[in-house]
Amino acid sequence: MIDVVVLGGGPAGATAAARLAAEGFTVTLVDPLGIGGALINVDHLPDHPHHPTGIAGWDLAADLGDDALSAGAAVTMGRAGTPTWGDGGWMVPVDGEGEAIRARAVLVATGCRPRRLPGDRDGDGTLEGRGVSYCAVCDGGLFAGQPVVVVGDGPVAFAEARTLADLAASVTVVVAGSEPEAGASWVEAALAAGPVEVRTGSTVTAVTVDSDGARVTGVEIGGGAVIAAAGVFGALDPVPNSELVASLVSLDPEGRIPTDDALAVPGAPPGLFAAGDVRRGAAQRAVAAAADGRQAATAIASFLSSTRS
Secondary structure (H helix, E strand, O other): OEEEEEEOOOHHHHHHHHHHHHOOOOEEEEEOOOOOHHHHHOOOEOOOOOOOOOEOHHHHHHHHHHHHHHHOOEEEEOOEOOOEEEOOEEEEOEOOOOOOEEEEEEEEOOOEEOOOOOOOEEOOEEOEOOOEEOOHHHHHHHHOOOEEEEEOOOHHHHHHHHHHHOOOOEEEEEOOOOOOOOOHHHHHHHHHHOOEEEEOOOOEEEEEEOOOOOOEEEEEEHHHOEEEOOEEEEOOOOEEOOHHHOOOOOOOOOOOEOOOOOOEOOOOOOOEEEOHHHEOOOOOOHHHHHHHHHHHHHHHHHHHHHHHO
């Protein structure tokens, strides 16, 4: 039995794994893609305190990985199943491992995934591959020299817009509210990158396609107006990856995991913690997720020490 299994390799999970391993605890981090999480698809974070001019997400992910591995954490690339409690510990099945990882504590730091755009699916399935995308770094080059739309108002939307500004003929960020929810640094970085326009007070009701349904033509907003675009990038409020523990805890209405002040999960068996974007009240920022990881590491270290005494 190891001390801690960390589920998720983003800023929260990687930071917690590094801190716990550095304190001498045995730690295994499990993630299908290794360390980095959503950071690997972000080309610029403008608000990182240790990088005043910004840092590429994949560079920050590499730093997190170096810290965790140097501290002695083990990394398993695989998809974890639902943790189960029994005999004084947790069992976490992992695809490809053939057996479960047994640990005294579990940290759920699985983050979030993109929320589907209204009208993304039609009779032939998803519109991804026909003009809809959820990753500008992955697919932005497909729309070089063409107009594109980004739907969303948070940091992810403006990170996508900044990436696309170097490629597209124009970028329109469609914001439902009266102003973006992203911080000023994110908005300013996007606007400074190229032909980016922010259209507030506009709710996307559907993605439009041509008569053959072969290609996206834009988005429809309230009142039936259409913003023409060759590509539409979704960056709406993300969906928490909390399914792993849905049978163990009562999730909040948004699907996030409730935690107490120590980031332990109330009502669950002892030793279950959550950190980062998957937990209720998370700030949805890489810096905040890393701070969550540090707080969770402190709480888990205290829990492990108390159960040993």
